[in-house]
Amino acid sequence: xxAVDDLVTLLPELILSALVLxxxxxxxxxxxxxxxxLTPLTVAGLILAGAALIPVWGTNETVYDxxxxxxxxxxxxxxxxxxxxxxxxxFAPAYLVSRRLPLGEFNAMLxxxxxxxxxxxxxxxxxxxxVGLELMVMPGYLLTGFHKxxxxxNEGGLKYFLLGSFASxxxxxxxxxxxxxxxxxxxxxxxxxxxxxMSGALLVAIAFLTVGGTFKIAAVPFHxxxxxxxxxxxxxxxxxxxxxxxxxAFALLVRVFAEALAPLRADWLGVFLVLTVLTMTVGNxxxxxxxxxxxxxxxxxxxxxxxxxxxxxxxxxxxxxELAQRGIESILFYVLGYGVMNIAAFAVVGMLQRxxxxxxxxxxxxGLASRAPARAAAMTILLLSLTGIPPTVGFFAKLYVxxxxxxxxxxxxxxxxxxxxxxxxxYYLRVIVTMYMRDAxxxxxxxxxxxLGSVALALSVVGVVALGLFPGPILDLLRASAASIF
Amino acid sequence: xxxxxVLSLIVxxxxxxxLLLLFVPGNAHRLxxxxxxxxxxxSFGFSLALLGYDPAGAEFQFREELPWIPAxxxxxxxxxxxxxxxxxxxxxxxxVVSIFYSWDPITTRVKEYYATxxxxxxxxxxxxxxxxxxxxYVFWEISLIPMYLVIGIWGGPRRVYATVKFVIxxxxxxxxxxxxxxAVAIAHGSETGTFTFxxxxxxxxxxxxxLQGLAFVAFFLAFAIKVPMWPLHTWLPDAHVEAxxxxxxxxxxxxxxxxxYGFLRYSIPLLPxxxxxxxxxxxxxxxxxxxxxxxxxxxxxxxxxxxxxSSVSHMGFVMLGAFxxxxxxxxxxxxxxxxxxxTTGALFLLxxxxxxxxxxxxxxxxxxxxxxxxxYAAIFGLxxxxxxxxxxxxxxxxxxxxxxxxxxxxxxxxxxxxxxxxVGAVYMLWMFQRVFFTVPSGWMRAPWPRLRDxxxxxxxxxxxxxxxxxxxxxxxxxxxxxxxxxxxxxxxAASGAxxxxxxSWPWMxx
Numbered sequence: 001x002x003a004v005d006d007l008v009t010l011l012p013e014l015i016l017s018a019l020v021l022x023x024x025x026x027x028x029x030x031x032x033x034x035x036x037x038l039t040p041l042t043v044a045g046l047i048l049a050g051a052a053l054i055p056v057w058g059t060n061e062t063v064y065d066x067x068x069x070x071x072x073x074x075x076x077x078x079x080x081x082x083x084x085x086x087x088x089x090x091f092a093p094a095y096l097v098s099r100r101l102p103l104g105e106f107n108a109m110l111x112x113x114x115x116x117x118x119x120x121x122x123x124x125x126x127x128x129x130x131v132g133l134e135l136m137v138m139p140g141y142l143l144t145g146f147h148k149x150x151x152x153x154n155e156g157g158l159k160y161f162l163l164g165s166f167a168s169x170x171x172x173x174x175x176x177x178x179x180x181x182x183x184x185x186x187x188x189x190x191x192x193x194x195x196x197x198m199s200g201a202l203l204v205a206i207a208f209l210t211v212g213g214t215f216k217i218a219a220v221p222f223h224x225x226x227x228x229x230x231x232x233x234x235x236x237x238x239x240x241x242x243x244x245x246x247x248x249a250f251a252l253l254v255r256v257f258a259e260a261l262a263p264l265r266a267d268w269l270g271v272f273l274v275l276t277v278l279t280m281t282v283g284n285x286x287x288x289x290x291x292x293x294x295x296x297x298x299x300x301x302x303x304x305x306x307x308x309x310x311x312x313x314x315x316x317x318x319x320x321x322e323l324a325q326r327g328i329e330s331i332l333f334y335v336l337g338y339g340v341m342n343i344a345a346f347a348v349v350g351m352l353q354r355x356x357x358x359x360x361x362x363x364x365x366x367g368l369a370s371r372a373p374a375r376a377a378a379m380t381i382l383l384l385s386l387t388g389i390p391p392t393v394g395f396f397a398k399l400y401v402x403x404x405x406x407x408x409x410x411x412x413x414x415x416x417x418x419x420x421x422x423x424x425x426x427y428y429l430r431v432i433v434t435m436y437m438r439d440a441x442x443x444x445x446x447x448x449x450x451x452l453g454s455v456a457l458a459l460s461v462v463g464v465v466a467l468g469l470f471p472g473p474i475l476d477l478l479r480a481s482a483a484s485i486f
Numbered sequence: 487x488x489x490x491x492v493l494s495l496i497v498x499x500x501x502x503x504x505l506l507l508l509f510v511p512g513n514a515h516r517l518x519x520x521x522x523x524x525x526x527x528x529s530f531g532f533s534l535a536l537l538g539y540d541p542a543g544a545e546f547q548f549r550e551e552l553p554w555i556p557a558x559x560x561x562x563x564x565x566x567x568x569x570x571x572x573x574x575x576x577x578x579x580x581x582v583v584s585i586f587y588s589w590d591p592i593t594t595r596v597k598e599y600y601a602t603x604x605x606x607x608x609x610x611x612x613x614x615x616x617x618x619x620x621x622x623y624v625f626w627e628i629s630l631i632p633m634y635l636v637i638g639i640w641g642g643p644r645r646v647y648a649t650v651k652f653v654i655x656x657x658x659x660x661x662x663x664x665x666x667x668x669a670v671a672i673a674h675g676s677e678t679g680t681f682t683f684x685x686x687x688x689x690x691x692x693x694x695x696x697l698q699g700l701a702f703v704a705f706f707l708a709f710a711i712k713v714p715m716w717p718l719h720t721w722l723p724d725a726h727v728e729a730x731x732x733x734x735x736x737x738x739x740x741x742x743x744x745x746x747y748g749f750l751r752y753s754i755p756l757l758p759x760x761x762x763x764x765x766x767x768x769x770x771x772x773x774x775x776x777x778x779x780x781x782x783x784x785x786x787x788x789x790x791x792x793x794x795x796s797s798v799s800h801m802g803f804v805m806l807g808a809f810x811x812x813x814x815x816x817x818x819x820x821x822x823x824x825x826x827x828x829t830t831g832a833l834f835l836l837x838x839x840x841x842x843x844x845x846x847x848x849x850x851x852x853x854x855x856x857x858x859x860x861x862y863a864a865i866f867g868l869x870x871x872x873x874x875x876x877x878x879x880x881x882x883x884x885x886x887x888x889x890x891x892x893x894x895x896x897x898x899x900x901x902x903x904x905x906x907x908x909v910g911a912v913y914m915l916w917m918f919q920r921v922f923f924t925v926p927s928g929w930m931r932a933p934w935p936r937l938r939d940x941x942x943x944x945x946x947x948x949x950x951x952x953x954x955x956x957x958x959x960x961x962x963x964x965x966x967x968x969x970x971x972x973x974x975x976x977x978x979a980a981s982g983a984x985x986x987x988x989x990s991w992p993w994m995x996x
Contacts (some may be wrong), residue, residue, distance in 0.1 A: 109948045271499075281769040362647045369598075373512075389631060399664070401556070414668070418661035425657050427649060429634070437638045437646050 006063040011052040011069040014119050019045035020111045020394040027104025031164055033222070035103045038453065042089045046114075050082040060484055062124055066186050073332075076481035077121030077251045080336045084244050085114045085342060090345040090456035094448045098354060100145060101234065109146075111241065112203070114140040117248040120255075126175045126185040129255060132170070133216070136248045137164055140241055144233040156232020163225040171212025177205035179262070190260040198267060206268055209256055210275075217248035219275050219309060220282040223302050230298035235247045235353055235360065238294065239346030242301040243339040250308060250335055258315055258328060261486055265316040273413065280306025280420045287459045288427050294349050294360035296427055300386065301342065303424060307401050308334045310413055314404035321486055323407045328482040330400040337385075337393035337467060344460035345382045347453060348375060354448040365431055368400035369438025371449050376435045378461045383428045385464045388421050393467035491550050491838055492535050496574065498610045499529040500581075504604040508782055514935055522600035526585045528942040530578035536571045541564045541967050545975065546617060546686070554621070559675070559682035563617040564612035568968040569750060569820055570614045573743055576827045577614065579950060580739040581607045584732035587947040591731060591842050592640065600639060603732065606632035610740050614747060619667045620683040622659035622752075623660070626708075626744065630656055630927075633733065633741060638981040641728040647723075655721040659708035661939060666704035670756060673697055689755045690979070695986050698806045705753045706768075712745030713801050716775035722991060726794035731838025734790070738797050739831035743823045746804045750820070752809070753974055758983035765809045769892075772809065773899055775802030776906045784913040789840075789847040792917055793833045799906065800826045806903060807888035813981040815891020816973040823956065824883030824965060829872045829881055836866050839944055844933045849917060863922045870881060870918045872955045874911045880957035917918035 007014065023038055023046070030037060053075050062070045088110055096103055116136030123129040141164060145157020149468040179185050181201055182193035194202070217223040230238045261268060283302030290296035307333055315327030352364045385394030398421060405414045467474060503525025510518055514825060539547055546565030554562045566574065568624040586602055592599050608627025616622035630653060638649035666681070674688050675681030682688070693701070713716045731916050754761045779799030786792040800822065807819030839862065841847050841857070872879040875886070885907060895899035926934060940948075 296651060370595075373598075384631065390627050395624075395627075399668075402665060402669055403672075406665065406672055411665065411669060414665045415662065418665055419658070422658040422661055426650065426654055429653060432651065433638060433646055436635065437649075470555075472555050472557065475555065479557070 001066050002042045005305060009061070009063055011056070012049045012082075013115055013122075015045065015049040015052055016111055016115045016118065019049070020115070021105060023107045023111065025452055027108075030104075036093060036190070038103050038107050039089055039093050041075065041358050042111065043086055046082050046085050046089065047119050050079065051185070052081055053082075058480070063347075066188070067125045067128050068122050069317050070122060071330075071484040072119075072477075072481040073254070073484045074122040074216065074251075076332055076477060078118045078248065079112050080247055080332075080339060081121070081244070084240065084339045085110060085337070087340065087347075087460060088236065088240040090335075091211070091239060091343065091350065092234075094450035094453045095234060095236045095350045095353070098335065098448070099147065099234070106237075109139040109143050111144075113137075113240075113244060114456070117232050117244060118252070118423055120248045125253060126178065126190075126256075128332040128434075129187075129252060130168075130175060130387060132173060133248070133252060133432070134168065137216070137247055137362070140164075140245050141162025143237045144229050144241065145238060149405070150232070152228075152232040153234065154232070156229040159225050162193045162228040167212050167215035167222070170208050170215070174205050174210075174212055177201065181205060187255055189261045191262050194261065194263045196263065197393045200266065202264070203267075206261065206264065209261070210268065210271055213253050213256060214275055216252065217246055217309070219305055223279070223283070224364060226302060227295055229297045230301070231295045235294060235350030237347055239350070241341040242346065243335075243342050244295065244408045246301070247335045247339060248303065250331055253312060254305070254328060254485070257312065266274065269316040270288040272309060272316065273410075276306050276309040276313050276413070277416055278306075279303070279309060280417065284420050284423045284448040288423065290427070292360055293362055293365065293431060294346070296431075297342070297345060297349065300424060300427070301422065302353070303336075304338055304342070304386075306420070307398060307417060308338070310405055310410075310417055311401050313413065314401070314485055315409060317410050318404075320406040323404075324478075325482045325486055326407055327404045328485070329475075329478045330397075330404040331339070332478050332481060333400045333471070334397040336474070337397040337464075340460050340467070341392075341394055342462050343381050343384045344464075345379065345386065345459055347457060348379045351375065351448040351453060352445060352458065360433050362431065363441060364445055365434040366437040366438040367444065370442055371444060372449075375447065375457070378457050379435065381461050382433050383431055383466060385426045385468070387428045391468040393464045396468050396471050412414070421481070491614045492532055492548050493550055493566065493846070496529050496532045496536075497564075497608055497615060498577065498770055499729045500525050500607040500611075502529075502606040504601045504608075507597055507601045507604070510597065510947045515596045518597050518600055519916040522585050522604060523582070523606055526578070526582045529607065529611070530575075530688060533575050533578040536574060539568060539571045539968065541568055543970050544681075545971070550659065554618075558620075559671070559680070559684070560620040561618050561682075561684060562621060564615045565617045566615055568970070569972045569974040572820065572824050572965055572968055573740075573747060574611060574614050575826055576743070577607070578739045580827060580831050580953075581610075582833065583736040583835070583947045583950065584739075585836045586943065587735070588730075588732045589943055590941075591838070594641060599636075600638075601690060602635050603736075606636065606736060610736075610744065614972045615746050617685045618683050619685060619688065619752070621672065623667055625830050626660060626663075629741065629744065630660070630946055633737065635707055636733040636736075637725055637729045640733065643728075644724070645728040648724040651721045655711050655718070661986055663705040663708035666701040668702055674850065680874060685752075692756065695759065697988055698757045698760035699763070702764060704756045705748070706764070707755070709745040709748035709753060712748065712772075713742055713805060714745070714798065715805060716773050716778050716798065717771075718803070719775070719779075719798050722798065723791050726742065726797075726834075727788065727790055727892065731834060731841070732759060734834040734838070735831045738794075738834055739827040740845070742797065743827060745799065746808065746819065746823050749805070749808050750816070750976060755979045759986055761809070762779075762811070762980055762983040763986040764961055767808060768809045769895070769899060772802045772805035773902050775799065776903055777909075780906045780909040780913060784909065784916070787848055787850060789838050789849050789852075789917070789921065790834070792849070793830060793837060794807045796910070796913070797826070799879065799910065800830070800873075803885055803903065806899070807884075807891055810891045811977055812893040812894050812971075813890050813973055814887050814894065817888065817969055817977055818884050818887025818889075818891055820969045820973065821880075821962065821965060822888060825872070825880035825884045825955075826952050828951050829869055832869045832931070832948060832955070833866075833873060835944075835951075836862070836869065838986045841938065842935055844930075846929070848929075848948050849920050851927050851929040852921045853930060854923040855937075856933040857926075858937050860932065861939045863911075865940070866922065867918060868952065869955065870914045872959070873908055874914050877959075878956075880955045880962070882959060883962045926973075944985055
């Protein structure tokens with residue numbers, strides 16, 4: 001296949017790259033009152049990029065000498081990336097503009113991160129993988145510190161940057177060891193070379209890859225950057241950071257652990273089981289003690305990471321190929337569902353922060369049900385979804401993970417997951433209690449009611465319920481996607 | 487039988503009502519109440535069609551079946567047998583009663599209140615008619631959240647504590663049940679090659695012993711918390727005391743039955759060996775619940791808490807009847823569920839009537855109400871006697887059958903249960919005496935002139951319950967005929983069971 005044909009399969013990434021340039025250029029020529037036009041522009045571009053995914057569905061081919069793969073798995077990740085991008089672009093403007101933060105730069109950074117996620121999802125070589133990863137996390141560092149005049153934003157950005165660079169270095173070191181041991185950086189090549197192999201040196205490589213990878217998904221005990229970064233970042237950006245880079249990092253984990261290191265899965269399973277249980281339990285227990293909703297959602301995102309990791313553990317423990325595939329499917333479904341519900345939940349927190357002195361404390365939710373019934377109802381559905389109550393996407397996602405773990409023979413892990421879910425119910429319900437069962441403060445903060453945010457919120461709530469009730473169509477896509485790496 | 491999807495109509499008419507409410511302005515209270523009432527009445531009307539259930543016909547009738555998520559073998563299968571029929575009608579009836587009763591007492595957030603009550607109906611009815619374990623679980627969870635909101639928003643002073651306790655308790659049990667459901671479906675799927683959640687296919691399959699034991703414990707936790715069985719009952723008094731009257735009616739009348747129904751529909755037929763093996767423990771817990779509930783009820787200073795603890799005792803009878811595995815016991819258990827729903831629902835309603843006027847439920851603060859409220863006292867007396875189990879009223883039939891069944895199992899168990907019927911008479915009559923006879927307390931003098939006897943709405947809400955409690959007491963045959971065949975099937979499932987070799991009881995002589 002020649003280079004021109006290869007380009008066609010890269011169309012979504014190319015559209016996104018062109019979009020970045022367009023956004024930056026247009027931004028120069030728009031006067032301040034017209035900056036909002038950048039949002040529809042970005043969203044339109046994202047939809048176009050999403051449409052470009054459709055013709056390549058089912059191609060499943062490796063291009064550029066094995067550096068880049070366009071298989072259904074990558075396309076599913078890219079689709080989810082674009083969905084997350086659209087919601088992020090819609091939720092952010094009201095919050096950013098009211099704080100006089102530049103919208104053009106935000107959109108550009110967001111798009112860069114999205115491109116990084118797409119590259120990550122498509123990488124069939126550890127070098128591409130690393131490039132994609134850095135392209136994804138660099139804008140993340142910048143976005144965290146996006147509120148230049150805010151102390152917490154700066155602190156969060158700096159912490160994220162320092163620890164993130166450190167973890168990237170560790171990951172890179174793991175890549176180097178793997179290359180040294182196998183003589184290749186190709187994912188398929190590594191898998192072939194590792195068949196039936198195990199040595200002390202390999203263990204070191206796996207250890208480095210595990211630490212680097214689990215840092216990026218914010219698994220315990222590599223999660224310390226998360227609460228500060230999430231709390232410091234402007235709230236809608238936190239929404240993006242809690243799902244976008246997480247999706248990318250799980251794409252990385254799938255590529256590295258479920259593809260490259262697949263032959264050694266019995267060896268890395270144990271570590272992942274420990275990390276999975278630790279992550280969900282520690283995340284939930286700390287979230288219980290939080291009185292700030294933004295920080296609470298940050299810790300809860302750690303717990304959700306744990307649930308998703310259980311899917312990877314199920315993959316590794318599964319006795320048959322079919323059941324292993326179910327583990328991967330559960331990761332994909334959870335990442336998508338979690339993406340939609342968590343961005344929206346953070347967005348609601350952001351809407352209550354119109355007054356800049358607000359930090360997303362629980363009391364800003366008091367009496368929301370009578371002040372803004374529609375928003376309170378939307379938040380209730382999102383929180384129920386995060387808890388995992390049917391008929392929402394959060395429930396079905398959890399069910400999928402449970403199904404995968406029980407199928408793989410990890411019944412005890414399923415029990416740990418549901419006990420954690422019950423624990424999490426306590427702090428999610430506390431927000432509902434505050435909204436519906438407590439009276440508003442004497443001088444409640446104003447609520448942001450921009451139409452763009454409202455539409456996006458309505459869309460995500462509809463999505464959360466619709467995907468929970470009728471996940472059928474997505475399931476077919478999922479199965480095809482997960483099948484493409486086996 | 488008609489081709490109308492009767493069951494779907496029963497379940498989803500309230501949902502339509504709730505959705506309609508979204509488009510009604512929040513201050514149009516009258517319209518809101520009418521919409522809610524009509525929606526629940528329509529659902530009740532549809533549920534009467536189930537009386538056409540043919541006890542001699544197929545096991546599950548009015549079946550509906552649609553694929554839902556075929557990739558996972560989840561389908562939308564509805565169907566009812568005799569047990570479901572009586573419980574569905576009980577549910578729709580009590581829902582109408584509680585929605586109608588709420589007409590005057592509920593004045594804040596009226597729209598949200600009725601929407602929540604209608605959603606609650608959807609969840610409860612769905613549980614009783616589902617024949618797919620996954621669908622059942624979805625409805626089971628759906629019924630949880632509205633009750634959480636009802637207690638938490640419209641409840642008493644300690645409502646937040648009570649409702650969070652209620653929801654966490656219930657959620658722990660039901661989430662474990664979800665794992666058990668998945669494990670059962672997967673075990674069946676890997677053995678037969680068809681992965682399905684359909685109840686009729688999963689039932690009667692010989693699951694491995696270890697799975698049966700563990701899954702039974704998970705199911706047991708979910709259902710026993712709901713019933714509630716001692717020692718998992720501690721959420722119940724709190725929830726009842728804080729819940730608004732209509733919430734209590736539904737909680738006692740229907741939600742507790744979800745647990746009892748779960749045992750009869752799922753635990754025993756799906757996992758018969760484990761059920762037989764665990765039966766002695768459950769019977770022991772049931773007897774403790776019967777005695778404990780009655781004794782604790784005796785010393786309650788709060789009228790509502792007294793009724794709540796009496797529920798623990800009465801639901802103990804249900805559990806006892808269910809796990810002695812004979813026709814009398816099981817039929818008694820089902821009948822007791824229906825009777826308890828009517829009687830306790832009515833008692834909570836009656837407690838609500840006095841509470842609305844005095845805002846106090848302390849028994850010591852009452853006294854002499856008979857002089858001021860003769861009608862109220864008469865009706866309260868009727869349900870007091872029904873609760874005690876006076877022959878001629880519905881409470882008698884259920885308890886008598888359960889004790890009969892228990893006697894066939896063990897004389898000592900039956901004797902203990904029978905003794906508690908006497909204790910039941912003690913606490914109910916003593917309460918009645920302190921509330922209605924003697925002289926009015928000093929406290930009562932302040933609200934005394936404002937007290938009014940039963941209003942027209944209160945009469946109308948109670949009328950169906952009064953008729954039923956007498957009718958079923960005198961002539962229980964329609965209900966007993968309806969549930970005879972399903973009860974036989976449960977007995978059959980249990981009698982063929984082997985028990986678990988890892989769990990045998992020395993005193994059982996096995």
